[in-house]
Structure formats: C-alpha cells, structure tokens
Amino acid sequence: MNVVIIGAGYVGLVTGCCLAEAGHRVVCVDHDAEKLAGLRSGRLPFHEPELVTILGEQLASGRLLFEDSVARAMPNADLVFLAVGTPSQTDGSANLENLLRCANELAATAFSDCMVVVKSTVPVGTGDRLEALLNENRDQHSGHPRIRVVSNPEFLAEGRAVQDFRHPDRIVIGANDAGSAAALAQLYAPFDVDGMRLMFMDRRSAEFAKYACNAMLAARISMINELAGLASGFGADIEAVCGVLKGDPRIGGSYLHPGVGYGGSCLPKDLSALITCAKTIGEPADMLCSTQRVNNRQGRRLLEFIREYFRGELRGKRIAIWGLSFKPATDDVRAAPSLALIRGLLNEGALVSAYDPVAMKAASLALGATPVVFGASAMSVCEGADALVLMTEWDEFKAPDFKALAMCMQGSMVFDARNLYQGSMLRQYGLQHFALARCARPKGDNAGLSGRTSPVRPETAQAQAHGGEKPYS
Numbered sequence: 441m442n443v444v445i446i447g448a449g450y451v452g453l454v455t456g457c458c459l460a461e462a463g464h465r466v467v468c469v470d471h472d473a474e475k476l477a478g479l480r481s482g483r484l485p486f487h488e489p490e491l492v493t494i495l496g497e498q499l500a501s502g503r504l505l506f507e508d509s510v511a512r513a514m515p516n517a518d519l520v521f522l523a524v525g526t527p528s529q530t531d532g533s534a535n536l537e538n539l540l541r542c543a544n545e546l547a548a549t550a551f552s553d554c555m556v557v558v559k560s561t562v563p564v565g566t567g568d569r570l571e572a573l574l575n576e577n578r579d580q581h582s583g584h585p586r587i588r589v590v591s592n593p594e595f596l597a598e599g600r601a602v603q604d605f606r607h608p609d610r611i612v613i614g615a616n617d618a619g620s621a622a623a624l625a626q627l628y629a630p631f632d633v634d635g636m637r638l639m640f641m642d643r644r645s646a647e648f649a650k651y652a653c654n655a656m657l658a659a660r661i662s663m664i665n666e667l668a669g670l671a672s673g674f675g676a677d678i679e680a681v682c683g684v685l686k687g688d689p690r691i692g693g694s695y696l697h698p699g700v701g702y703g704g705s706c707l708p709k710d711l712s713a714l715i716t717c718a719k720t721i722g723e724p725a726d727m728l729c730s731t732q733r734v735n736n737r738q739g740r741r742l743l744e745f746i747r748e749y750f751r752g753e754l755r756g757k758r759i760a761i762w763g764l765s766f767k768p769a770t771d772d773v774r775a776a777p778s779l780a781l782i783r784g785l786l787n788e789g790a791l792v793s794a795y796d797p798v799a800m801k802a803a804s805l806a807l808g809a810t811p812v813v814f815g816a817s818a819m820s821v822c823e824g825a826d827a828l829v830l831m832t833e834w835d836e837f838k839a840p841d842f843k844a845l846a847m848c849m850q851g852s853m854v855f856d857a858r859n860l861y862q863g864s865m866l867r868q869y870g871l872q873h874f875a876l877a878r879c880a881r882p883k884g885d886n887a888g889l890s891g892r893t894s895p896v897r898p899e900t901a902q903a904q905a906h907g908g909e910k911p912y913s
C-alpha cells in the first residue's frame with residue numbers, strides 16, 4: 441500500500457521504517473528540515489536500537505522517502521498516518537495544535553478518497569473532530585464522509601520499539617466502518633502472523649484503550665512504590681514481597697520494580713490528559729490523581745534523602761549522576777526523573793556532574809544553560825564526588841568496578857534510585873548503599889539528628905527506627 445506518515449519522531453519513524461520493511465511504500469513527512477536532512481542520509485535523530493539498519497536498508501530499497509510537504513507526499517496515498525506529538529499543556533490537557541495543523545493541511549490538499557489513521561495519543565472524541573474538519577468542504581454525495589478517520593493507537597516502548605512493532609502483542613484498530621477496518625487489516629497483515637493480533641473496535645474505544653493502558657501501567661508503578669515505602673516503614677523487605685506478588689498469576693510479574701517513579705514522554709502526559717478529560721465528564725478520577733501524586737512524591741523523596749544525608753546542606757556538594765534517560769536503551773529525557781533531580785540539586789547549590797551512554801546531548805538541550813558537567817565516562821564524573829546517584833539502570837551500570845569507584849569518589853554514598861545494587865557488595869569496597877525503594881520516608885522532624893558532627897546517613901536513621909536492624913542492604 442502507499443502510506444504517508446506525518447511526524448517522523450519515535451513513533452512515526454519506527455512505523456515508517458517497519459512498514460517499508462514489510463513491503464509498503466512509505467513517505468514520511470516532517471516539518472523539521474534538519475531532521476529530514478539527517479534521515480535522508482541515513483542518520484537517526486534519536487537513539488533506538490536496530491532502527492538505523494532498517495532506515496539504511498529501506499532508503500536503499502527506494503520504499504522509504506522523506507518529504508517536508510504534505511501536499512507533495514499525498515498523491516497516490518492510500519492512507520495517511522498522523523504521528524505528531526501531543527504534549528501536555530500547562531493545565532495538563534493534551535495539546536492538539538500539531539495534530540490540527542496537520543489536519544488543516546490535509547483538508548487543504550486536494551487528494552482523493554483516503555483514510556486518515558491517528559497514531560498519536562489523543563483524547564476520546566478527537567477522531568470525530570478530525571473527521572468533521574477533514575470533510576468540511578468536501579462533496580458528500582454518498583452521505584458518508586469521504587475522508588474516514590481511524591484510530592490506531594501505538595503501544596511500542598522506546599528502547600525496544602522495533603521489536604515491539606515487528607512482533608506486536610496487539611494492534612488496535614478503531615474504525616467506524618468496515619471498509620476502513622479491512623484496509624488496516626490489509627496493511628498490518630505482515631505483522632499479524634498468527635491471526636491473533638488485530639483487535640477491532642469503534643474509534644472512541646480505541647482512543648480510550650490507549651489511555652486505559654497507560655493509566656494501568658502508571659498505577660502499577662505508583663502502587664509498587666507506595667508498597668515499597670510501607671514495607672520499609674514496617675521493617676519488611678520489598679524484594680521478598682515482590683517475589684510473592686509475582687508468584688500470583690492474578691497479579692502477574694511485570695512493572696513490579698520499585699524505584700524513582702515513572703517518567704518519559706507518555707505516562708506523565710497521558711495521565712494528566714486523562715485526568716483533565718475526566719473533569720469534563722464530571723468524573724473525579726480519584727485513582728488517577730493518587731497515581732500521579734504518588735509518582736510526584738517519589739521523585740521528591742530522593743532529593744529529600746540526599747539532602748538529609750548531607751544534613752540539609754547541599755551547597756558545594758559534588759553529586760555525580762549515572763543515567764539521564766527516563767529508562768535504558770533510549771535517549772529520551774522527556775519528563776525524566778533525572779532532570780527533575782538535577783534541577784533540584786542545582787537549586788540548592790550542589791555541583792552536578794553526569795554521565796549517560798546516549799542521552800547527554802538530549803539532557804543538555806533539555807536543561808538549557810546550567811553548570812552541569814557532562815563526562816566522557818561513568819568513572820570520570822565520579823572523580824572527587826561526595827555522592828553518586830544511580831538514576832537509569834543501563835547495562836553498563838549494573839556491575840561497575842566498585843573498587844575504582846570507591847577510590848575516585850571523595851565520599852562513599854551511592855544513592856540507588858533503581859534498586860540495582862546489593863548493599864553487601866558495595867560495603868566490601870567501603871561504599872555505602874542507599875536503595876530508594878527500601879527506605880522509609882525521612883521523618884519531617886530532624887531535630888534529633890541535627891546536632892551530629894558526622895553526616896547522618898539514611899541507613900543509620902533507618903536502622904535506629906528499627907531497633908538497630910537494617911531493613912535494607
């Protein structure tokens with residue numbers, strides 16, 4: 441089929457490359473000229489495993505082209521994907537500006553009957569709105585809209601997007617007419633190898649399904665983080681508890697990793713958008729609001745612990761950060777917990793050095809002009825550091841040379857926001873370990889701690905709270 445994709449970002453580009461690989465003819469349109477120039481010469485604008493190879497192969501095959509103009513891309517198109525960003529507005533609602541601009545461009549473009557497929561995550565009812573807009577000035581001889589809009593939300597995860605697209609768990613097709621559903625089934629046939637992947641439903645249900653999935657994932661993350669906080673308060677080991685949870689088939693094993701909370705370009709913004717939409721139908725969305733509150737608190741807790749460790753004085757303290765992307769295998773730093781932490785540390789006068797295998801450029805752009813020093817290696821940013829904070833569980837951070845780390849740091853504390861290390865291992869090298877997921881909230885009243893001359897470690901405070909026992913490693 442002839443496919444046009446508007447928006448060559450994480451979703452649009454993966455979609456375009458994988459559809460071309462499956463034999464479709466694809467034109468990707470983007471308004472970012474620099475991005476297009478890079479793509480035409482086989483360079484990716486972001487880090488995504490395996491994608492660069494497919495890009496090169498499909499450029500060479502001639503099945504994948506890049507365009508800056510919707511009008512030039514449209515002749516012969518069987519369907520048009522909209523895969524532009526739908527970021528949060530200040531009130532939390534989804535900003536549909538990009539999407540509507542594309543729809544207006546499409547409406548102004550003379551093209552024959554065609555299908556518009558919305559891949560962007562959009563509030564329920566956006567498909568109705570787009571269909572009305574696209575057909576406004578078109579001849580409606582048949583009584584049916586000539587431009588049909590289908591919802592086809594995307595479920596790929598950055599870092600494994602190619603694998604997710606090639607081998608999807610499910611492909612959701614929200615179509616209000618049988619012809620559109622059949623056309624999408626034809627497009628996706630190469631990916632529906634066992635005939636079990638396609639899920640057909642009406643457009644509104646498909647739009648909502650995307651938000652429902654992200655709401656469930658976010659809720660699971662906040663729930664395990666809240667349970668982790670409770671566990672440490674009660675003197676229970678959350679790792680052991682997670683094993684019990686995972687052993688229950690009704691609960692399942694995924695998304696049960698306590699840590700610093702969710703970030704990235706989807707969960708925070710989609711939750712905010714859903715909460716905002718819920719208000720418009722008079723629903724309080726209590727669970728969604730709690731999920732969001734727990735997540736926001738989780739990020740703040742880490743800064744609170746670091747501050748408490750340094751007895752409230754972060755000015756001049758050298759803090760090294762390992763990991764900037766919101767998760768491993770991507771350079772996406774949108775709503776990354778690391779950036780919030782860095783801003784918090786800088787605000788309090790700390791000196792921050794940071795290293796990430798691929799996300800330093802993106803982080804530097806996102807942070808703007810700051811005194812953060814980005815280092816060439818994990819060890820180099822720890823030279824003379826008073827503490828290290830592990831923020832992203834990249835493979836290269838999983839088994840670092842702890843001996844070298846202990847030697848190059850000035851201090852000894854490793855704040856582990858991802859529950860990656862075993863304290864016993866670190867202690868062998870004279871390092872201390874603070875696992876965010878295994879430590880209770882710091883007490884509001886620090887009066888009992890303030891008179892000390894040596895730094896009060898969360899480990900010590902925690903051990904005291906549990907009669908000298910250490911509830912975490």
Ligand SMILES: NC(=O)c1ccc[n+]([C@@H]2O[C@H](COP(=O)([O-])OP(=O)(O)OC[C@H]3O[C@@H](n4cnc5c(N)ncnc54)[C@H](O)[C@@H]3O)[C@@H](O)[C@H]2O)c1
Pocket residue numbers: 446447448449450451452469470471472475523524525526538539541542559560561562594595596597598705706
């Ligand atoms: N990133 C993910 O993991 C993911 C997963 C599932 C769904 N989604 C959803 O998919 C959508 C796209 O997300 P993304 O991460 O790919 O965004 P992105 O920011 O990486 O890419 C969007 C692209 O659209 C281009 N663009 C914006 N307006 C345009 C216009 N008017 N004309 C032409 N190009 C335009 C931008 O230049 C950019 O290249 C969002 O709604 C997002 O919520 C994202």
